[in-house]
Amino acid sequence: MSDPMLYISTRSQAPGVTADTALRAGAAPDGGLYLPGTLPAFAPDAFDGTGGLADLGERLLAPFFAGSPLAGQIGPICRDAFNFPAPRIRPDPGDPGLEILELFHGPTGAFKDFGARFLFRSFSALGQSAGNPVTVLVATSGDTGGAAGCAAEGVPGTRAVILFPKGRISAFQEHQLCCWAPPVEALRVDGDFDACQAMVKAAFSDRQLSARHTLTSANSISIGRLLPQMVYWSRAALDAYAETGEKPGLVVPTGNLGNAFAAVLARACGLPIGPIVLATNANTTLSSWFVSHRYEPRASIATIANAMDVGAPSNFERLAAFPDAEIAAVECVDDATIRARLRRTFDRTGYMACPHTATALEAHARLDTGMRTGRRWIAAATAHPGKFADIVEPALDHRVELPPALGDVLNRPVRVRDIAGTPGALAEALD
Numbered sequence: 001m002s003d004p005m006l007y008i009s010t011r012s013q014a015p016g017v018t019a020d021t022a023l024r025a026g027a028a029p030d031g032g033l034y035l036p037g038t039l040p041a042f043a044p045d046a047f048d049g050t051g052g053l054a055d056l057g058e059r060l061l062a063p064f065f066a067g068s069p070l071a072g073q074i075g076p077i078c079r080d081a082f083n084f085p086a087p088r089i090r091p092d093p094g095d096p097g098l099e100i101l102e103l104f105h106g107p108t109g110a111f112k113d114f115g116a117r118f119l120f121r122s123f124s125a126l127g128q129s130a131g132n133p134v135t136v137l138v139a140t141s142g143d144t145g146g147a148a149g150c151a152a153e154g155v156p157g158t159r160a161v162i163l164f165p166k167g168r169i170s171a172f173q174e175h176q177l178c179c180w181a182p183p184v185e186a187l188r189v190d191g192d193f194d195a196c197q198a199m200v201k202a203a204f205s206d207r208q209l210s211a212r213h214t215l216t217s218a219n220s221i222s223i224g225r226l227l228p229q230m231v232y233w234s235r236a237a238l239d240a241y242a243e244t245g246e247k248p249g250l251v252v253p254t255g256n257l258g259n260a261f262a263a264v265l266a267r268a269c270g271l272p273i274g275p276i277v278l279a280t281n282a283n284t285t286l287s288s289w290f291v292s293h294r295y296e297p298r299a300s301i302a303t304i305a306n307a308m309d310v311g312a313p314s315n316f317e318r319l320a321a322f323p324d325a326e327i328a329a330v331e332c333v334d335d336a337t338i339r340a341r342l343r344r345t346f347d348r349t350g351y352m353a354c355p356h357t358a359t360a361l362e363a364h365a366r367l368d369t370g371m372r373t374g375r376r377w378i379a380a381a382t383a384h385p386g387k388f389a390d391i392v393e394p395a396l397d398h399r400v401e402l403p404p405a406l407g408d409v410l411n412r413p414v415r416v417r418d419i420a421g422t423p424g425a426l427a428e429a430l431d
């Protein structure tokens, strides 16, 4: 039996908590974020013989749940959560040093499926072992809510309540939030995204309400979303390392820094990962920090890579607190350059990327020649281009199809309830 894994807050030296408590709480009580207190150190051959993502995930993640009620269940959770592939594609035969890791083959067409599916299955296991279901509150301005709703559908022991701002998200996004069967409930809020977040916050601080429904959250700071994201980075890095004998570099389209921090964590556990490069859209908080070493969050600006429209990356606090968090470069890519990169990639290779993925392809192209040619580079493709057809089609002058599973979403019936933008309205809806 291994020692329990304790999670400690980025802000305090207070005693740590086991994984189940960290998952249920979301943020630490002092307002900080949970980090593993110790890291498992994997030997180079630790993953020999592991096949797909589920297999590797079980071995990689088990130590992170030691001492929690989830300890014996990581294998089944991984098998259920990671039931779709993350293929590596070499888009350009003329540039064998660049691979794209496609993370969008899950049911909602974006990499957030990995984190959401793992988190909801963990909540389900916890809810069943404690005998009372958890209610997961999600305030969303788009993609996260869709992945959460989809991940919660049909999962016993959980209830997912999704709040989104009326009239402020795309028709496809709204459909993807409102089409899931119970225990998923969509609430269309008469207010903006900040109002949705304020309502969720108020619900958590209402102790009676919170206890009555065992409220928890699925937002981007949950360690239960971060840990599963280590799995695809680890699989890709191990495979590239086996092929080349060299640790691959990673290029990560970045918003709240969850995906990139998962790569940092995997590298710190001994996985063969080389330099990590962050690609952002025109939001400059991270590129300014990289140059000046000063972190100055700012208001986000709207771009065509909108899932990365973040001015205060929520996981920055983890990166700042982590000892081996070296980042090799941060590249900021504006909308015109995203469009140009989409077009260039398509014209050269026929590969269609989404706008977020294009930031990573551009960042890779900007690496100086020595750095770029010295090793294999893996750029993450975070969403299917068909989800962003309104941007991709005019940029490429070419039609892009939604994969059938995503298209099917549009045929599902919608269930949604309209509520006022007040804490009282949410409490009433929950009861």
Ligand SMILES: *Cc1c(COP(=O)(O)O)cnc(C)c1O
Residues within 6 Å of the ligand: 110, 111, 112, 143, 220, 253, 254, 255, 256, 257, 258, 259, 260, 307, 308, 356, 382, 383
């Ligand atoms: C959420 C998201 C990102 C940004 O990921 P972070 O973990 O927040 O840095 C990038 N691309 C897409 C398509 C996303 O949905």
